[in-house]
Amino acid sequence: xxxxxxxxxxxxxxxxxxxxxxxxxxxxxxxxxxxxxxxxxxxxxxxxxxxxxxxxxxxxxxxxxxxxxxxxxxxxxxxxxxxxxxxxxxxxxxxxxxxxxxxxxxxxxxxxxxxxxxxxxxxxxxxxxxxxxxxxxxxxxxxxxxxxxxxxxxxxxxxxxxxxxxxxxxxxxxxxxxxxxxxxxxxxxxxxxxxxxxxxxxxxxxxxxxxxxxxxxxxxxxxxxxxxxxxxxxxxxxxxxxxxxxxxxxxxxxxxxxxxxxxxxxxxxxxxxxxxxxxxxxxxxxxxxxxxxxxxxxxxxxxxxxxxxxxx
Amino acid sequence: xxxxxxxxxxxxxxxxxxxxxxxxxxxxxxxxxxxxxxxxxxxxxxxxxxxxxxxxxxxxxxxxxxxxxxxxxxxxxxxxxxxxxxxxxxxxxxxxxxxxxxxxxxxxxxxxxxxxxxxxxxxxxxxxxxxxxxxxxxxxxxxxxxxxxxxxxxxxxxxxxxxxxxxxxxxxxxxxxxxxxxxxxxxxxxxxxxxxxxxxxxxxxxxxxxxxxxxxxxxxxxxxxxxxxxxxxxxxxxxxxxxxxxxxxxxxxxxxxxxxxxxxxxxxxxxxxxxxxxxxxxxxxxxxxxxxxxxxxxxxxxxxxxxxxxxxxxxxxxxxxxxx
Numbered sequence: 128x129x130x131x132x133x134x135x136x137x138x139x140x141x142x143x144x145x146x147x148x149x150x151x152x153x154x155x156x157x158x159x160x161x162x163x164x165x166x167x168x169x170x171x172x173x174x175x176x177x178x179x180x181x182x183x184x185x186x187x188x189x190x191x192x193x194x195x196x197x198x199x200x201x202x203x204x205x206x207x208x209x210x211x212x213x214x215x216x217x218x219x220x221x222x223x224x225x226x227x228x229x230x231x232x233x234x235x236x237x238x239x240x241x242x243x244x245x246x247x248x249x250x251x252x253x254x255x256x257x258x259x260x261x262x263x264x265x266x267x268x269x270x271x272x273x274x275x276x277x278x279x280x281x282x283x284x285x286x287x288x289x290x291x292x293x294x295x296x297x298x299x300x301x302x303x304x305x306x307x308x309x310x311x312x313x314x315x316x317x318x319x320x321x322x323x324x325x326x327x328x329x330x331x332x333x334x335x336x337x338x339x340x341x342x343x344x345x346x347x348x349x350x351x352x353x354x355x356x357x358x359x360x361x362x363x364x365x366x367x368x369x370x371x372x373x374x375x376x377x378x379x380x381x382x383x384x385x386x387x388x389x390x391x392x393x394x395x396x397x398x399x400x401x402x403x404x405x406x407x408x409x410x411x412x413x414x415x416x417x418x419x420x421x422x423x424x425x426x427x428x429x430x431x432x433x434x435x436x437x438x439x
Numbered sequence: 440x441x442x443x444x445x446x447x448x449x450x451x452x453x454x455x456x457x458x459x460x461x462x463x464x465x466x467x468x469x470x471x472x473x474x475x476x477x478x479x480x481x482x483x484x485x486x487x488x489x490x491x492x493x494x495x496x497x498x499x500x501x502x503x504x505x506x507x508x509x510x511x512x513x514x515x516x517x518x519x520x521x522x523x524x525x526x527x528x529x530x531x532x533x534x535x536x537x538x539x540x541x542x543x544x545x546x547x548x549x550x551x552x553x554x555x556x557x558x559x560x561x562x563x564x565x566x567x568x569x570x571x572x573x574x575x576x577x578x579x580x581x582x583x584x585x586x587x588x589x590x591x592x593x594x595x596x597x598x599x600x601x602x603x604x605x606x607x608x609x610x611x612x613x614x615x616x617x618x619x620x621x622x623x624x625x626x627x628x629x630x631x632x633x634x635x636x637x638x639x640x641x642x643x644x645x646x647x648x649x650x651x652x653x654x655x656x657x658x659x660x661x662x663x664x665x666x667x668x669x670x671x672x673x674x675x676x677x678x679x680x681x682x683x684x685x686x687x688x689x690x691x692x693x694x695x696x697x698x699x700x701x702x703x704x705x706x707x708x709x710x711x712x713x714x715x716x717x718x719x720x721x722x723x724x725x726x727x728x729x730x731x732x733x734x735x736x737x738x739x740x741x742x743x744x745x746x747x748x749x750x751x752x753x754x755x756x757x758x759x760x761x762x763x
Binding site: 130131133134137138140141142144145147148149151152155156158159162205206207209210212213214216217218227229230231232233234236237238239240241242243244245247248249252253282285289313314315336339340342343344345346349350387388390391394395404407408411414415418419421422423426430 | 462464465468469471472473475476478479480482484485486489490493555556557559560562563564567568574576578579580581582583585586587588589590591592593594596597598624627631655656657658660661678681682684685686687688691692712715716719720724732733736739740743744747748751
């Protein structure tokens with residue numbers, strides 16, 4: 128009887144805690160949604176901030192977030208996926224490759240602000256200033272810019288992408304590779320026709336999750352390219368030769384506004400933080416919405432992927 | 440994390456002769472992938488090197504003892520020893536003591552609370568929840584892990600801080616405890632997910648054996664499953680603590696940022712991460728303070744690296760034990 132009672136108590140305590148954790152998260156999100164819902168409007172999403180950022184919209188910040196995320200994807204995703212394929216399928220199990228695996232795993236846990244330090248010291252001051260020296264003339268590369276912010280974020284998500292991709296690749300049973308080799312396929316044929324098709328959705332899920340992590344980060348870009356207030360978009364007009372036309376293009380050497388940085392600045396550095404609370408809530412809601420879009424699609428994919436794996 | 444990624448010792452058989460073109464393609468692909476692997480790894484190693492290189496240079500102008508304490512004349516011209524982080528002053532002070540204390544004053548309570556909640560949630564997910572509930576709760580936890588930390592920081596600043604002040608009657612609205620609660624939002628999902636993974640790695644026959652011997656479900660969990668996964672649980676808690684030490688935006692927004700030597704979690708503190716985030720934007724590069732900040736970064740890196748390394752060791756221990 129006593130044992131039974133202990134079991135009932137313990138199991139309901141576990142249920143209660145799990146429920147409480149979920150509910151607290153929901154409450155947090157609800158408080159943001161309620162606070163932000165009233166400030167979301169077409170104007171808020173498409174206009175620029177005006178009157179010392181006490182009114183107007185956040186379009187430059189949304190634009191900046193999308194740009195930097197895309198640039199980060201271009202810089203990190205192909206490299207990360209290829210590196211993971213190399214590590215899992217080609218590198219074998221030597222001491223060196225084990226050391227590399229351990230350091231990649233470990234790097235996925237390095238604090239994001241450390242990446243920020245690295246970004247300033249390496250990309251902006253070292254690479255940027257060196258480029259300027261070679262180029263001659265004034266400061267062009269050696270200052271905070273979208274390119275460096277994206278590169279910093281890329282270094283941050285790289286180990287995450289590698290770990291996730293490697294996980295998806297190792298989930299493919301070894302026997303499938305052996306069967307493919309036994310049929311005379313080469314290593315690359317095996318990777319391309321046997322391993323990758325099976326690991327595809329796993330890689331996709333992991334990549335989306337990594338990208339969403341990068342898109343929501345603030346600390347690495349604090350000093351590498353974010354602008355406090357930049358009402359114009361970071362665009363440059365590129366002349367197409369002989370036609371006289373010019374197309375607007377994102378200028379990766381410009382600074383930019385960014386959603387998470389905007390939240391941080393508005394909430395802590397603004398002269399009258401209480402007066403702009405609605406804008407802060409609205410911006411937070413937009414950022415949560417954007418990252419959730421990514422996360423939910425990843426989770427949806429993952430559930431389908433798990434089902435497919437279990438069905439096999 | 441820390442999956443053993445090994446597909447070794449199997450290799451394609453030698454190709455018969457006469458298919459040269461395909462072999463060339465093979466070599467190019469292999470070369471390309473190897474290059475990618477090494478570029479990625481080089482980028483990663485560069486961080487270690489660069490950080491420490493800049494950090495070590497701080498010792499050129501600042502003697503090591505000053506990173507602990509400095510002597511200063513007080514108003515009556517009596518020398519006294521101070522442990523302060525005050526880089527912008529006529530007598531700059533670079534004591535790391537308040538920063539390290541601040542970091543742990545946030546990370547330890549956070550880890551404590553998050554361990555209780557996270558491990559319980561992980562056990563619930565792996566052992567108690569039915570398949571249906573699991574498919575709702577697990578994505579919920581994953582969604583929680585995906586909330587950007589600046590959002591949690593904002594929530595702490597705008598809402599949680601007031602709640603905590605009303606509940607505990609603290610002097611400072613923003614303090615280490617508010618930061619710790621915020622950090623919990625980040626590390627509970629980490630601990631819960633890893634606990635879930637660790638428990639699910641425990642082979643089913645151990646549970647069946649316990650149940651067959653007459654233990655009920657709770658006894659099986661408590662005496663058989665959890666001990667079998669103990670190293671995995673340790674790893675999850677350590678990883679959570681590593682994340683707590685490294686969390687930046689939440690502590691920057693919610694802990695009040697007063698660098699003081701205190702052990703009271705309801706005081707305002709300033710962590711290593713927040714110091715870097717708050718000061719790096721305003722320092723001239725290559726100066727004394729710039730290098731001191733890199734040293735703070737190196738110390739932070741060393742702490743988290745150590746904690747993560749311990750976690751990794753715990754995971755591989757568990758893998759060995761379960762493989763028998």
